[in-house]
Amino acid sequence: MAKKHIFATAAMAVVGLALAGCSGGGASSDNTIDGKPSGEITVLTQRTDLVNTTFKDYAAEFEKAYPGVTVKFEAIKDYEGQVKTRLNTKSYGDVLAIPNTVSPNQLSTFFEPLGSIDKLSKTYRFVTEQAYSGKGYGIAITGNAQGIVYNKKVWAAAGLSDLPTTPDEFLSDLKAIKSKTDAIPLYTNYKDGWxxxxxxxxxxxxxxxxxxxxxxxxxxxxxxxxYQYVTDGILFDAVHEKLTEADPTTTDWESSKGLLGSGKVATMVLGSWAVSQMQDAAKTAGASPDDIGYMPYPVQSKGKFYSTISGDYKNAISKYSQHKAAAWAWIKWFAAKSNYSYDQGGLSPLVDGKDAPIYTALKKAGTNFIEVKVPAGKKAAWESAEVKTSEVDLYGPIYRQKMVDIARGAAPGDKNSYFAELNKAWGQAVSDVAAG
Known part of the structure; x- marks a missing residue:
């Protein structure tokens, strides 16, 4: 299974967790993260594809540096679903990626603080994305830009050489791909949802x-x-114009990587983390990894492309870990020594780290990187509250799956009626949350 994370504020953006049985507590007070690393730690990971290969190599290298520590991995396919449930127990490993269902004001309930934002930000990027009351709770495993993965060979076969700069140009390009090649222009991966x-x-x-x-x-x-109108409008129009897979209910994430890698699919809207996986899929399919490219989103502001960059999943320490110093040592080693970020085509989680080559290509296309700030203070949890109140799961699949169904004629309504419905629900939530 692939790594699935997204934009940083996803950590603020879904329903709240039940907190029964999770009052804080944890290990004994002398078990601090700054003690001597020792003991066996369990690391939960969503990277089921790497746990028996690359991650074993990581563990061996780490244990050489910390001979008093043993690392075990637990790979979880449905990471979000299973870990969300386990957070209502005391059994969720020593190190884990913070699930998207945890809102900022819940961080201290489940995870050990790693230090002040001021101190952490001198070494690590993206630390404000999993923070509350001036404390950081997670270190990014890598960083991502946002945009579109595409098969350059297919786009060239359709006679497309310039990157689209507007939604209309993008849709026009997808139509050219449909008419001039056998590839599916845009793949939604509707069935997998995420x-x-x-x-x-x-x-x-x-x-x-x-x-x-x-x-x-x-x-x-x-x-x-x-923004919501523009981005959802592109998706709606692409589906409505039959520029996506014929039957979205039968899509499959793992096989879709091979489809894009081999040129049977032209385009997917995914974070830059997906590039290395698509390149691997291209090699497996007997194609060239050089066929895989990454373009900025087809929108410009004042003649410039902007790509949102943010941290991926954040490694954190369980409040209930009995080996917090070892867990902290692993998190720091993973960020600084594993080379995971570079090898996975990512932005380094370190302030002075090395970014993968894909970002050089984006910059050559005239792309400006931008970090979208996470609201602070009392507004830090507003988005998650608005998502819950409105039932518009911005970082979940439900409302966009419904949108796809409407666009393909499998549900009643049209773009205008559905967007009006979304505005009504969201607008009421904004009023309710602001009123306290």
Whole structure:
């Protein structure tokens, strides 16, 4: 299974967890993260594809550096679903990636603080994305840009050499691919659901680092010209124009990588983390990994492309770990020594780290990187509250799956009626949450 994470503020954006049995507590007070690393630690991971290969090599190298520590891995296929449930127990490993279902004000309930934001930010990027009350709770396993993975060979076969700069140009290009090649122009991965959440990650396309703060006070984000309208409009129109897979209910994530790698699919909206996986799939299919490219989202602001960058899943320490110093040592080693980020085509989690080559290519295309700020203070949990109140799961698959169904004629309504429905639900939630 692939790594599935998305835009940083996903950590704020879904329903709250039941907190029964999770009052804080944890290991004894003398078991601090700054003690001598020792003991056996269990690391939960969503990378089922690497756990018996690359991760074993990591463990061997780490144990050489810390001979008093043993590392075990537990790979979880349905990471979000299973870990969300386990957080209501005391059994969720020593080190784990913070699930998207944990809102900022819940971090201290489940995880050990790693230090102040001021201190952590001197070494690590993206530390404000999993923080609360000035404390950081997670270190990114890697960083991502947001945009579109595409098969360059297919796009060239359709006569397309320039990158699209507007949604209309993008849709026109998809139509050219449909008419001039045998490839599926755009693949939604509807059935697996989570790939649809990747569309939310492009909030910075207008060059506004305060886009998330604007969203949580906006009562009509699905109006023309606004981000939600633009990004969901592209998806809706592509499906409506039959530029996506014929039967979205039969899609499959793992096989879709081979489809894009071999040129049977032209385009997917995914974070930059997907590039290395598509390149591997191309090699497996007997194609060239050089066929895989990454383009900025087809929107420009004042003539410039903007790509949102953010941290991926954040490694954190369980409040209930009995070996917190060893867990902290692993997190720091993983960020600084494993080379995971570079090998997976990512942005380094270190301030002075080395980024993968794909980002050089994006910059050559004139792309500006932007970090969208996470709202602070009392507004830190507003988005998650608005998602829960409105039942519009921005970082879940449900509302976009419904949108796809409407667009393909499998559910009643049209784009205008559905966007009006979303505005009504979201607008009421904004009012309710702001009122306290």
């Amino acid at each position: 790939p649809l959440t990747q569309w939310e990650g492009n909030r910075g396309i207008f060059g506004d680092e305060n886009a998330s703060e604007a969203l949580i006070t906006d009562k009509s984000p699905w109006k023309p010209g606004k």
